[in-house]
Amino acid sequence: MALSNADAIFIARDTNWTPIRRRQIRNGRPLPVGIISYAPSYFKPVAWFRGPRTTALFQIRMTMTDCGLMGTGDTASSQPGDVYLFFAHKGPTSQKRLIDAIAADRINDPALMEFVAKYRRKPAASPALSTQ
16 A cells, blocks of 8 residues: 555665654653653665655654554664665655655565565574584
């Protein structure tokens, strides 16, 4: 669905641009439970499948809800270095224009497999079997 509806499809990496992710404080007070907002994660586009190419950082803010930490797609537990495939509507890249974000390791659509291949984590090496 996102593949056919997206004007832009690109890979972006979570950056360590903001060194500390902490609760947002408004007017000197922490936000109440249910609307606690965390410092945003910043993502840097690194490869493009479709759409305009930009390397400008963009942010995704997570919000704590009764169901847990919510963000865009798979990014809720993102850490610096993690790589995602983003699907977005036309226009400057921002959280409002994003349709979905899927961890590169989870992509299984044949149309996207080759594109994300070099951004997937390398599988752990299997221990050598002893022949003795």
